[in-house]
Amino acid sequence: MDFVKNTNKVWLFSHFYVPLQPGVQDSILMEKIKVLIVGAGPAGCTCGLLLKKRNVDCLLIDRAVFPRDKICGGGLTPRSYRLLDRLLPSFHYDYNSVNRLKLLVEGKSVFDLHMDHELRIVKRREFDAQLLEEYQKSGGRFANEALAAIEENDGQIVATMQSGRQVACDYLVGADGANSRVRKHLNPLSDHGFLWMEQYGPKSPDNAIVINVSKTYEQGYYYSFPNESYDVQGFGDGNTTPQRFRQVLDAMGCPNLKPKGAFIPRSCDYPLHDHIILIGDAGGFPNRLTAEGLYYAILTAQNAAEAISSEQSFAKVNGKVFAHKKREVWESRFFYSKTGLALLRLLCNHFPGILKWCYNKATTP
Numbered sequence: 001m002d003f004v005k006n007t008n009k010v011w012l013f014s015h016f017y018v019p020l021q022p023g024v025q026d027s028i029l030m031e032k033i034k035v036l037i038v039g040a041g042p043a044g045c046t047c048g049l050l051l052k053k054r055n056v057d058c059l060l061i062d063r064a065v066f067p068r069d070k071i072c073g074g075g076l077t078p079r080s081y082r083l084l085d086r087l088l089p090s091f092h093y094d095y096n097s098v099n100r101l102k103l104l105v106e107g108k109s110v111f112d113l114h115m116d117h118e119l120r121i122v123k124r125r126e127f128d129a130q131l132l133e134e135y136q137k138s139g140g141r142f143a144n145e146a147l148a149a150i151e152e153n154d155g156q157i158v159a160t161m162q163s164g165r166q167v168a169c170d171y172l173v174g175a176d177g178a179n180s181r182v183r184k185h186l187n188p189l190s191d192h193g194f195l196w197m198e199q200y201g202p203k204s205p206d207n208a209i210v211i212n213v214s215k216t217y218e219q220g221y222y223y224s225f226p227n228e229s230y231d232v233q234g235f236g237d238g239n240t241t242p243q244r245f246r247q248v249l250d251a252m253g254c255p256n257l258k259p260k261g262a263f264i265p266r267s268c269d270y271p272l273h274d275h276i277i278l279i280g281d282a283g284g285f286p287n288r289l290t291a292e293g294l295y296y297a298i299l300t301a302q303n304a305a306e307a308i309s310s311e312q313s314f315a316k317v318n319g320k321v322f323a324h325k326k327r328e329v330w331e332s333r334f335f336y337s338k339t340g341l342a343l344l345r346l347l348c349n350h351f352p353g354i355l356k357w358c359y360n361k362a363t364t365p
């Protein structure tokens with residue numbers, strides 16, 4: 001039996017403790033674990049799987065019942081799926097393979113790229129459920145719970161679920177997406193990022209990704225990602241509203257169907273904490289220029305698992321990603337500026353080889 005840890009709690013078996021302070025929780029046995037991961041999207045599941053591989057005691061929770069919907073184009077770039085394949089070699093998932101990308105500026109085709117390496121388009125409802133299943137198959141513990149509150153006492157983190165269940169942990173990993181409850185604990189005023197909107201349109205015959213950029217967009221773009229049975233048509237920038245999405249769809253010649261929206265965070269605007277780690281969208285890691293989030297969800301999950309299991313600081317292990325986030329601010333500003341778009345046209349018309357090189361550099365490891 002473990003014993004008294006601090007003045008107000010008695011520890012039992014290292015997995016449960018009895019709070020001794022007078023109050024509501026007096027008679028409740030509280031679980032004690034090493035790592036609590038909030039959110040079972042790609043970031044949370046990957047982190048859980050990697051911790052499990054290293055025999056670190058962890059519990060993964062999600063408020064949703066899986067399979068659940070997730071608004072997302074589902075595009076896995078070569079660097080995303082190669083990282084996933086390397087970290088989780090036994091994980092198999094369904095996807096649509098795409099080798100063609102059509103780039104449009106102001107609605108006019110400027111570049112038709114035949115990609116050397118396929119892009120994999122997954123249906124997030126299925127992909128995320130398969131990943132969670134993989135975690136559970138590996139013996140990982142999962143609970144269908146919603147995080148409601150976080151308290152920190154004497155270096156101990158206590159998470160309270162909506163059900164009233166309380167869990168004490170040494171590390172809390174926030175993998176709870178764009179509207180992260182864990183990030184709000186670190187910075188109640190943190191920014192949600194840009195709103196992106198999507199709808200499922202009819203499947204186009206050429207199985208190509210379509211991207212349109214325009215000087216009227218505020219650091220964003222229109223896209224169409226082909227799935228096996230439909231195309232995901234979407235748009236996001238600094239001024240997205242449902243009405244603006246309809247206008248963009250009209251301009252692209254798409255019918256208005258059933259749009260849905262979700263945020264993509266753009267910055268890591270919270271103080272770093274040694275024992276509360278944010279990964280994936282919760283940490284604001286999606287790329288500011290491309291909005292690619294899956295690669296960073298997997299990469300930061302790997303870095304969190306590494307930091308926890310080797311007792312190093314996440315700031316250090318994830319240092320390259322934090323440095324890149326800073327560079328993305330001006331990269332994104334330049335790319336979407338008038339000069340940036342003019343340069344893009346120039347490259348498309350006269351130096352397509354350079355553009356293909358840039359594309360490969362951004363999407364392959």
Ligand SMILES: Cc1cc2nc3c(=O)[nH]c(=O)nc-3n(C[C@H](O)[C@H](O)[C@H](O)COP(=O)(O)OP(=O)(O)OC[C@H]3O[C@@H](n4cnc5c(N)ncnc54)[C@H](O)[C@@H]3O)c2cc1C
Binds near residue numbers: 198281
């Ligand atoms: C319109 C759109 C299109 C996109 N297209 C692409 C793309 O093509 N390619 C790409 O790489 N990225 C894309 N992204 C970004 C990508 O979807 C995200 O980066 C990715 O989902 C991040 O994964 P995550 O695990 O961090 O978070 P999520 O996938 O959002 O998972 C978070 C999980 O946390 C759970 N949760 C939330 N709050 C709580 C709580 N309080 N308690 C318990 N559980 C909670 C949620 O139920 C959810 O399951 C797109 C995003 C949007 C909005």
